[in-house]
Amino acid sequence: xxxxxxxSDNVIVMGTNAEFExxxxxxxxxxxxxxxxxxxxxxxxxxxxxxxxDMAFDSLIMGLNNDKMDFIAAGMTATEERAQQVDFSDxxxxxxxxxxxxxxxxxxxxxxxxxxxxxxVQLGTxxxxxxxxxxxxxxxxxxxxxxxxxxxQNGKVxxxxxxxxxxxxxxxxxxxVKILEVPFIEEEYAIAVKKGNxxxxxxxxxxxxxxxxxxxxxxxxxxxxxx
Ligand code: GLN
Numbered sequence: 200x201x202x203x204x205x206x207s208d209n210v211i212v213m214g215t216n217a218e219f220e221x222x223x224x225x226x227x228x229x230x231x232x233x234x235x236x237x238x239x240x241x242x243x244x245x246x247x248x249x250x251x252x253d254m255a256f257d258s259l260i261m262g263l264n265n266d267k268m269d270f271i272a273a274g275m276t277a278t279e280e281r282a283q284q285v286d287f288s289d290x291x292x293x294x295x296x297x298x299x300x301x302x303x304x305x306x307x308x309x310x311x312x313x314x315x316x317x318x319x320v321q322l323g324t325x326x327x328x329x330x331x332x333x334x335x336x337x338x339x340x341x342x343x344x345x346x347x348x349x350x351x352q353n354g355k356v357x358x359x360x361x362x363x364x365x366x367x368x369x370x371x372x373x374x375x376v377k378i379l380e381v382p383f384i385e386e387e388y389a390i391a392v393k394k395g396n397x398x399x400x401x402x403x404x405x406x407x408x409x410x411x412x413x414x415x416x417x418x419x420x421x422x423x424x425x426x
Contacts, residue, residue: 208247209246209247209248210247210248210249210250211241211242211245211247211248211249211250211269211270212249212250212251212252212267212268212269212270213234213235213238213249213250213251213252213268213269213270213271213272214251214252214254214259214262214263214267214268214270214271214272214273215230215234215235215251215252215253215254215259215271215272215273216253216254216255216256216259216273217230217232217251217253218256218321218342218343218344218345219232219256219273219274219344219362219365220232220365220368220369221233221364221365221368221423221424222234222273222274222364222365222388222423223235223272223273223274230251230253232423233292233419233420233422233423233424234272234273234274235249235251235272236419236422236423237272237291237390237406237407237410237419238251238270238272238390240406240409240410240415241270241390241402241403241406244402244405244406244409245402252267252268254267255322255323255342256273256321256322256323256324257322257323259271259273259275259391260281260284260285260391263285263391263392263393264284264285264393264394266393269392269393269396269399270390270391270392270399270403271285271390271391271392272390274292274294274362274365274388275388275389275390275391276294276324276325276386276387276388276389277290277386277387277388277389278325278328278386280328281391284394285391285392285393285394286391286392286393286394286395286396286397286400287389287390287391288389288390288391288392288400288403288404288407289389289404289407289408290387290388290389291388291389291390291407292387292388293385293386293387293388294362294363294364294385294386294387294388295362295363295383295384295385295386296325296326296329296360296361296362296363296383296384296386297360297361297362297363297366297378297379297383298310298313298358298359298360298378298379298381298383299348299351299358299359299360299361299366299369299370299376299377299378299379300351300357300358300359300376300377300379301351301352301375301376301377302374302375302376302377304357304358304377306357307357307358307379308379308381309379309381310333310381310383313330313333313336313357313358313360314333314334314335314336315335315336316336316337316356316357316358317336317337317338317339317355317356317357317358318330318336318337318338318339318356318357318358318359318360319339319341319346319347319348319350319351319355319356319358319359319360320338320339320340320341320347320359320360320361321340321341321342321343321344321347321361322340322341322342324361324362325362325384325386326360326361326362327340327360329360329384330360339355339356344359344361344365344366344369345369347359347361348369348370348373348376351376352373352375352376362386363378364424366378390403
């Protein structure tokens with residue numbers, strides 16, 4: 200059965216890119232974060248041990264379809280294009296893209312102002328897809344969002360387009376960059392399983408529903424986002 204995980208029976212494997220605080224990031228040797236807590240709850244429900252595979256964000260869907268993992272939990276936006284390749288769970292988080300610029304930048308006040316500018320993005324993300332699809336923008340794709348922010352600080356790019364919560368973490372404590380308060384693309388994060396793996400998908404959806412109903416979701420939220 201092609202939908203069956205290739206891993207040992209008592210282990211379930213989450214694929215992620217641990218460069219996306221507070222959803223998944225390294226704390227010493229551990230990978231921790233909001234998504235990890237959701238994934239642990241899924242593993243608990245199945246009575247399995249959670250193992251995490253950390254890889255480049257743009258390799259995750261291929262990895263899932265090559266049985267390198269059972270599911271992807273990576274702050275991944277459920278898009279129609281990706282839904283051709285994977286099955287998505289119910290949404291577990293509402294997010295949006297934001298624009299980061301230098302603190303003294305007055306030339307960029309909205310997404311329209313990105314035209315004619317060079318913009319840093321993380322390769323293969325929805326931010327990348329948006330910027331790459333906007334005519335007249337010079338796109339600078341990097342592997343890590345933190346690298347894009349460094350490029351902004353060093354003047355290599357004029358702006359960065361990235362998910363809101365990680366953006367807040369990436370600029371925390373920095374006085375030379377700011378997040379623009381402009382309405383931008385809204386997105387929903389979901390967990391991805393291999394197409395046709397409805398058994399695991401149902402377990403994931405039940406877990407999300409239970410976490411929301413029993414108050415655990417709010418506790419995890421508070422742990423990683425404050426009140
Ligand atoms: N939400 C964005 C996407 O799905 C970014 C995810 C990430 O970088 N981990 O493309």
